[in-house]
Amino acid sequence: MVRPASRHDARNEMLPGTLDMLILKTLCLGRMHGYGIAQRIQQVSHEVLQVEEGSLYPALQRLLLNGWVKAEWGTSENNRRARYYKLTAAGRKQLGAQMASFNQTIAAIFRVLETA
């Protein structure tokens, strides 16, 4: 799960499926290893979203299994062997679909909030 960094309410989880989408979006920039993905999401969201390792690796396995990302071994910035993930064409399509539906949901939520 991706959860807000503030731990006041540990149950305040994001919408299901969001993590997959965030990972896919992050990988649009190019190949990246697991740790990098987590760091990147944290930075970009200004530390609001923290990716738990407990969710990251199961999510990555899921994406691999669905063929939305590909994994390859490479050398990391500190010269260590690391496993890099790359977006596939199918993954790009999936990202588009997920973002579209996510946007719809968000728009719907906003409409509810504005009228309420």
Place this chain on the structure above:
Amino acid sequence: MNLLRKLRFRAQRTRLDAQLDAEMQQHVELLTADLIAQGRRPEEARTLALRRFGNARSLREQSRESWGFPSLESFIQDLRFGLRLLARSPGFTLTAVLTLALGIGANTAVFSSVNALLLRTLPYPEADRLVAIYLNYLPVAAYERFREGAHSLDLASFNYVGLNLSGNGAAVRLSGAVVSDNFFDVLGIHAAEGRTFAPGDNSAGRDHLAILSNAVWKSRFSADPAVVGRVVSIDGVDRQIVGIMPAAFGFPNREIDVWIPLVLKDPDLWGNWVQMFGRVRPGVTAAQSRAEMKSLMPQVAASFPWAMPKGWGSWLDVVPMQKRLVGDLRTKLLLMLGAVALVLLIACSNVANLLLARAASRRREIAVRGALGAARSRILRQLITESILLALLGALAGLALAPAGMQLVRRIVPENELPVSGISLDYRVLIFVAAIAMLTGILFGIFPALRANRIALDQALRSTARSSSSRDRRRLSSSLVIIETTLATVLAIAAGLLVRSMWQLSHESTGFNPDALVTASLTPSVAMCPPGFGQSRGQARDFTSTRCLAFYDSVLAAVRNTPGIESAAYADIVPFGELRNSVIAVDQNPQYSAQSPYQMLVFNVGPAYFRTLGISLLAGRAFTDQDDMNSPGVAIVSRVLAQRLWPGQNPVGKRIKPSWMQEWRTVVGVVDEVRAFGMAPAWAGNDQPGAVYYPARQGTVAPPTQLILIVRTAVPEQISQALPRIVGAIDSSVPVTKIRTMHDVIAEHNSAPRTITWLFSAFSVMALLLGAVGLYSLISYSVAAQTQEIGIRMALGAERGALLRNVLARGLTLGVAGVALGAAAALALVRLLRTLLYGITPFDPVTFIAVAAVLLLVSLAASYLPARRAASIDPMRALRYE
């Protein structure tokens, strides 16, 4: 998900595992490096990183789950683990499996007969359209009236007949059925070889045909197909064999060896009686058919050449065949199913108790697994898997026990008297067994598993944490023990009632002396003793056929001359055999005229009948050799009949007659009432109708070809062996069958109720033992758990006697609670037993009190051993305990 891709991933499992490991390790290192860069000390950074990363093992498991088959894999793991665990504690496993095997085996045995009789459809095409007609027997002519008048259904008829088959070896007695020409067409069954009967096979002259059963075809004709078309001598009549039935066919029952056509010939139309059944036309309901049959009733009743009793046939009913065949077996089977379900429930609560005790010792193991990251649901699943495994082992053992149980059940279900084959283990029974195994596994596993899983980890890991959770466990165990005692009480009361009733049944006087009596059936062919029926004595040919009479008389004379025989007689019917009803008109009694006759049992008996059976003569005289065709008609009435017809008067000298005959008969004697049956047949109800006896030589309507020889002798075995020889010397063509002592006849007659009683007793003993074991282990456990406390109390001066009483009281409290609940439940349930009881009410207080006393005694006994153990605790040792 994409199964193919999943399988591909699965194939590379080891490699993927390694990659995942390496990747996660890398992640931790990168995190550590970052933390160090932020200014943490290296060790601190690593610890922090590891902590943030969490439980690596469970994380890896979760990640793997996306490409594995987690539920299947963990199930197999659980199964393996469960088997290992069970193998490690063979004592526990054996107890649990045996307990369950008893419960499941009993259920399997009873269910297999429920399956055969209540669930399977009859083996005929469109069997749902077959109907039975409740009217008992009726004359062929009356059946023909119904058949011609009814348009909602096709009627067919049959009657049972004994037949002698001669040629091809010694004469043998066959069970035969005389059937209408459309009998097989209405059932929709074809012959396996040759043909069945065709329209017109019932006309005189064309009827010399026979169809053989598969069994006789095999045993007598070595399954030779060429036998079709051959002519054999059946009862002195040459008949052509036209067909062989398939092995599975057996209607009206599976004992029938041969079917012959019912011939429509004038003198026999009112003398031959048949039973009807039918097939309703498509779209017609049994109720519509009943309405039509009832509307035909007055017309049919009016066509009789004599008056039928008033209201005859008012009970006419058309019911689906299956319902009729199963009849009152339905109640018995469902009651038994209920009883074995109770046994299974008790077995379940006992195993649940065993599991609870075991869970206590496994608490640490479960806690450790939880601490190592096993999810609660996973632990729960594993515990349930273990109990289902246990149940399945129990079911396997139960299946091994089932055939023995089915053997017993067969004694209650007269399989051969039904047209359905077999109580057997078919796929439906197996599905049932698998289902109850799963269900019982979950039932006895769920509470202990939920409890084991709820225990707080930290508490469990500290070994001293005992008191609070053990109290909790005791409460659960106590409830289970109370439930067991309740169920055992219900079963024991049912069994107690049946035992009392059986005792009543076998100890009540039968009105005759069954000791040292041997009976045998003599069955001459129709040719020798033609069946007969007439409106005057002269026309009744049954016993009066000279050749027939001469034969019986020479047999009787020969038997009487045999050494070792005290007296001998013959009769058409004896007590505890097939009984017959007849109707009489009473002289000067308008209530019972020929138009509205009185109905009671009828016996046609030879001269020394009353003396031979030991029936006491209360007034007047018995029959003599002089009561024959040439002397005035006489009759003897039973005590009950005399009271019914002439209350307060002397019956001797009064006159009665079979309602269809012309000539009055004088009552010459009164004999004591004979109880001729065990459980009262439905028609007798509670008020016995009494019986009338006619001299055999002045016979009325009698079937024909069967006479029963009754011999009183001090040496029954020798006489039983000698009888066929004595009869054979007179006429070797007459088979002598069913040579049995009267005690055997009565025992066989009561065999179904006795077996039910026996089974219920066995069930309740099982229940009682299981309940006692449950109580014993609960009390033992609580004594063991309180060893320290007891030690302290003793050190402080508590008396041993008081301690003993204390523990006993605890056991007795549970017992009293269970017995009270059980007795209350029994009060609500015993009325179901009503039809199975003889001579007592279902609320028999003696049984209730006796059963309660026995159960309380058993509770006391079960708690006595642990109580004594508690009282003998050495305080010094107890205080050092643990």
